[in-house]
Amino acid sequence: MAVEADAPAVDERLKTEPVLTRLMKRPELGAIAGVILVSAFFLATADSSMFTLSGVMNFLTPASQLGILAIAAAMLMIGGEFDLSIGSMVAFAGMIFAALVVTYSLPLALAIPFTLVAAALLGMVNGQIVIRTGLPSFIVTLAFLFILQGASLVGLKWFSGGSTQLRGVRGAAENDPLTPLFSGDAFPGLFAWLADQGLVETFRNGAPKVPGVPVEILWFIGLALAATYVLLRTPAGNWIFASGGDPRAAANSGVPVRKVKVALFMLTACCAALLAIITVLDAGSTDARRGFQKEFEAIIAAVIGGCLLTGGYGSAIGAFFGAIIFGMVVIGLTYTDFDQDWFKVFLGGMLLIAVLFNNAVRKRVTGER
Amino acid sequence: MGEPIIRMENIEKHFGNVIALAGVSFDVQPGECHCLLGDNGAGKSTFIKTMSGVHKPSAGQIYFEGATMSFDSPRDAMNAGIATVFQDLAMIPLMSVSRNFFMGREPTKGVWPLKRFDIDRANAITLEEMGRMGIHLRAPDQAVGTLSGGERQTVAIARAVYFGAKVLILDEPTSALGVRQTSNVLATIAKVRSQGVGVVFISHNVRHAMAVGDRFTVLNRGKTLGTATRGEISAEELQNLMAGGQEMAQLEGSLGGTV
Numbered sequence: 342m343a344v345e346a347d348a349p350a351v352d353e354r355l356k357t358e359p360v361l362t363r364l365m366k367r368p369e370l371g372a373i374a375g376v377i378l379v380s381a382f383f384l385a386t387a388d389s390s391m392f393t394l395s396g397v398m399n400f401l402t403p404a405s406q407l408g409i410l411a412i413a414a415a416m417l418m419i420g421g422e423f424d425l426s427i428g429s430m431v432a433f434a435g436m437i438f439a440a441l442v443v444t445y446s447l448p449l450a451l452a453i454p455f456t457l458v459a460a461a462l463l464g465m466v467n468g469q470i471v472i473r474t475g476l477p478s479f480i481v482t483l484a485f486l487f488i489l490q491g492a493s494l495v496g497l498k499w500f501s502g503g504s505t506q507l508r509g510v511r512g513a514a515e516n517d518p519l520t521p522l523f524s525g526d527a528f529p530g531l532f533a534w535l536a537d538q539g540l541v542e543t544f545r546n547g548a549p550k551v552p553g554v555p556v557e558i559l560w561f562i563g564l565a566l567a568a569t570y571v572l573l574r575t576p577a578g579n580w581i582f583a584s585g586g587d588p589r590a591a592a593n594s595g596v597p598v599r600k601v602k603v604a605l606f607m608l609t610a611c612c613a614a615l616l617a618i619i620t621v622l623d624a625g626s627t628d629a630r631r632g633f634q635k636e637f638e639a640i641i642a643a644v645i646g647g648c649l650l651t652g653g654y655g656s657a658i659g660a661f662f663g664a665i666i667f668g669m670v671v672i673g674l675t676y677t678d679f680d681q682d683w684f685k686v687f688l689g690g691m692l693l694i695a696v697l698f699n700n701a702v703r704k705r706v707t708g709e710r
Numbered sequence: 711m712g713e714p715i716i717r718m719e720n721i722e723k724h725f726g727n728v729i730a731l732a733g734v735s736f737d738v739q740p741g742e743c744h745c746l747l748g749d750n751g752a753g754k755s756t757f758i759k760t761m762s763g764v765h766k767p768s769a770g771q772i773y774f775e776g777a778t779m780s781f782d783s784p785r786d787a788m789n790a791g792i793a794t795v796f797q798d799l800a801m802i803p804l805m806s807v808s809r810n811f812f813m814g815r816e817p818t819k820g821v822w823p824l825k826r827f828d829i830d831r832a833n834a835i836t837l838e839e840m841g842r843m844g845i846h847l848r849a850p851d852q853a854v855g856t857l858s859g860g861e862r863q864t865v866a867i868a869r870a871v872y873f874g875a876k877v878l879i880l881d882e883p884t885s886a887l888g889v890r891q892t893s894n895v896l897a898t899i900a901k902v903r904s905q906g907v908g909v910v911f912i913s914h915n916v917r918h919a920m921a922v923g924d925r926f927t928v929l930n931r932g933k934t935l936g937t938a939t940r941g942e943i944s945a946e947e948l949q950n951l952m953a954g955g956q957e958m959a960q961l962e963g964s965l966g967g968t969v
Contacts, residue, residue: 574826576816579805583813586802593800595785595814653804706804706853 368647369659371698375645375666375691383669387676394541395551396676398558404668405561406616408661410635411642412561412568413612415660418643419572420605421585421652422471422478424464427613427639429489431632434460434614436493439507439627440500442514449519456614463489464610468603486636494629511625524622526553557619561664564612568657581605586653641688642667645695649703666691713776714739715876715908716761716792721770723756730756732932733770738877738908743899745911745919747952748929754912757929758879761910762794763787793870794879797886801862803855807847808836810854811869839868843898860891864898871902878902879910884918896921916948928952 383391390396410427417424437459441452467485471478494505501507514520521527529552535541536549543549572578583591584598592598613632621627644650645666646659670688674681714737723731731753738744748754759765761772763781772779774790781787784794801810812832819828833850840847843864854862863883870878880899884892899922903909913919919926926943928935928951935951 570826574829576818576827579809579813579816579827582805582809583802586804587800590798590800590802591813593784593796595788649804653802703804706855 368654368656368699368702369662370647371695371702372646372659372662372666375695376662376669379666379669379673383673383676386679387673391673391676398551398555400668400672401558401561401665402555402668403671404665405555405557406620407635407638407642407667408561408664409557409564409612409616409619410639411646411660411664412564412657413609414636414639415643415646415648415655415657416568416572416581417605417609418640418648418650418652419585419655420581420602421588422468422602422605423482423640424467424606424609425479425482425636425640426467426485426489427609428632428635428637429486429493430460430463430610430613431617431620431635432493432627432629433463433489433496433617434610435617435621435627435631436496436500436507436629438614438618439510439621440496443507443509444500446513449514449517449523453519453523453618456618457611460610460614461607464607465603467610468606471606472599472602490629497627497629506626506628508626510621510627514622520622521556523556523619525556527556527559529553557616560615560619561661565657565661572657577601582653584652638667638688641692641695644699645691647695647699647702649699650696654703654706663695712739714773715775717773718761719771719773721757721760721767721772723753723760723765724768730932731760731767734929734932734934736761736927736934736937738910740876740908741903741906742924743903743909743911743922745913745923745926746929747913747916747919747926747948749914749952751931752929752952753932754914754929755881758794758881758910758912761787761877762792762879788873791874791876792879793873793875793877794881795863795866795870795883796881799862799866801854801866804853806851807840807854807857807865808832808850811836811839811865811872815873835872839872840865843868843901844894858891859887860894863887863891863895867895867898867902871905871907875907877908877910879912881912882914883911884913884915892918914952916945916952919948920945 391400410431414424414427434456438452438456441447441455442449447455463485467478467482470476471481474481497505497507514524526532532541532549532551532553536543536547541549541551572581580591580596580598580601583594583596584601588598617627617631620631642663643655643660645663646656646661648655648659671684674684717735717737719735720733721731721735722729722733734753734757736744736746736757746754746757756765760767763784763786766780766782772781774792779790781790781792787794800813802813805813808829809832812835817828817831817835818825819831820826836850837847845861845864854865857865867878867880867883883895883899887895896918899909899911903922909922911919911923924940925937926940926948927937928948930952938948
C-alpha cells in the first residue's frame with residue numbers, strides 16, 4: 342500500500358508483531374483452526390470414504406443447511422442482538438410455504454416471495470419490539486421461539502386436517518420452473534461430463550456417483566461471500582459493527598442503529614425461510630419439528646466462527662467454517678467406530694473452547710490488560 | 711472583535727420545575743478557544759447540549775453566523791458545523807481507527823449495486839489527519855481499544871475537524887487523562903484553533919483552561935458569572951468564581967494550599 346510508505350518511523354515502544362499474532366487478531370482464525378483439527382481427527386479415525394467427493398458432499402449438505410442460518414445469526418450477533426426464534430421460524434415458514442404450494446396450489450414464483458415476506462414481517466415485529474422496549478433480544482425472541490413453535494403446530498393441523506405433517510409438496514412443485522433453484526443438484530451436465538471423462542467415480546452403469554452439487558451448498562457459499570462483502574466492504578457493514586459495538590456511540594455518530602438492527606432481524610428471519618423452502622422442497626413435506634433447536638446450533642456455529650456474545654465483533658466467514666465443522670462432525674462420526682451420541686459432547690466442548698478463545702482474542706485486540 | 715460563529719443569548723432551559731439554565735449568554739469567535747468553566751451541577755452539560763442540538767432552549771436565541779438558528783436534532787447542528795466531542799467520545803474500541811473515524815460517514819466508491827466502502831481512502835485520510843494532530847498511528851486498522859485515552863480524544867477531535875466543524879465543543883476532554891496525555895490534548899486544541907475553528911472547552915480544571923483559553927466564562931447555578939479575557943484574570947480568581955467564592959477560600963485555608 343502506498344500509505345505505508347510515508348508512515349513515520351516505527352514507534353520504539355512497540356514490539357514488531359509476528360505474523361502469527363497478526364493472524365490471531367482475525368475473528369475467523371479459530372474456526373479455520375477448528376476445521377483443520379477436525380479434518381485431521383477424521384483423517385486419522387474415519388473410513389477413508391469420508392473424504393471422497395461423495396463423502397464431502399455428504400457432510401457439506403447438513404453444514405450448508407445449518408450455515409445458511411449461522412451466517413445470518415452471525416450478522417445479527419455482530420449487530421449486537423440474538424434471535425432464538427430462528428429454529429421455530431424454519432418450522433413456521435415451512436408450514437406457510439407448504440400450505441401455499443399444496444393447499445392453495447400457488448406456483449413457486451408466488452409462494453416463495455409470500456413466504457419470505459411473511460418471515461420478514463415477523464422478523465420486523467421481533468426487531469421492533471426489541472428496539473422499542475430496549476428489552477434484551479434474548480427474552481423477546483425466546484417468547485417467539487414458543488409462539489412460532491405453537492403456531493406451526495396449530496397451523497399444520499389446520500391445513501392438513503388434523504395431522505402435524507403436510508405432504509404433497511414434491512408433487513405440487515415438481516414441474517415448477519423455479520424448483521431447480523431451491524432443490525436437487527446443480528450442474529448435473531458437468532458431473533455427467535466428468536464421469537464420461539473418468540474424472541469422478543461412477544456407478545457401474547456409467548452414471549456419476551455424485552450427480553451434482555446440492556443447491557443448498559451453492560446458497561451457503563453465495564450467502565457467505567455476500568455477507569462477508571457487506572460486512573467488510575460496504576458502509577452498511579461498518580454500521581453493523583458499530584451498532585453492535587456500542588449502539589449509543591454509533592447513533593451519536595449518525596449511524597441509523599435502529600434501522601440496521603431491524604433489518605438484521607428481518608434478514609435472519611428470511612434466511613430461516615430460505616432454509617425452510619429448500620428443505621421442504623427436498624423432503625417433499627413439512628412437519629412441526631423442522632428446524633427444531635437449530636437456533637442453538639446456529640448461534641454455536643457463529644460463536645465458533647469468532648462472534649462475541651456482546652456484539653461488535655465476528656465474521657461471516659467464521660460462521661461459514663463453524664457450520665462446516667458441525668457438518669463434518671455430525672456426519673463424520675458415522676464413518677468412525679465412535680458412538681454417534683458423542684456429537685452433543687463435542688458440541689458443548691467446542692462451544693466452550695470457542696468462547697474461551699474468543700475472550701482471549703478480544704483482550705488482545707482491544708489491548709485490554 | 712468580528713462576527714462570532716455562534717452566539718447564544720439569554721438561554722434558559724427548564725426541565726419541569728427545575729431551572730437548569732437561567733439566562734446564559736455565550737459566543738465563540740473563529741479561531742478562539744472559549745472556556746466554559748463551572749463546578750458539577752453548574753449547568754455546563756445542559757448548556758452544551760443546547761448548543762449541540764440535543765436540547766431545545768426553553769427561552770433565548772441562538773445565532774449561527776449571524777442568523778437565527780433553531781436546531782431540531784444533533785444531526786442538524788452537526789450539518790451546520792457544530793461538532794461535539796462528548797466524554798464517552800462515541801468510539802467503538804473493537805473497531806479500527808479508520809472505521810471509527812468514518813463511522814456513519816463512510817466514503818464510497820463505485821456505483822450501486824457495487825457501491826462500496828472505500829477502505830483504502832479511509833485508511834489514507836485517517837493516517838494523514840492523525841499525523842496532522844501529531845499522532846502517528848502504527849496502522850490505520852489498529853483497534854481503537856489499543857489507543858490511550860489521549861489518543862482516542864485526538865481521534866475524536868481530528869474526526870470532527872475533518873468533517874468540517876466550525877465550532878468544536880469539547881466536553882471535559884482532559885478530565886480522565888494523565889499529565890502527559892493532557893498536554894497532548896491541549897496541544898491538539900491549540901492546533902485546531904489555529905486552523906480557524908472556534909473551540910468551546912468545557913472544564914472544571916482551571917489550570918487546563920488557562921493553558922489554552924482565550925476567554926473564560928464561568929457558569930454557576932445556571933447563570934453566567936461573567937466572561938473574562940486572557941490576562942484579565944488569574945487562576946485563583948477563576949477558581950473562586952467557579953466554587954462560589956467564600957466557602958472555597960475557607961476550604962483552601964483549611965487544606966493549606968491551592969486545590
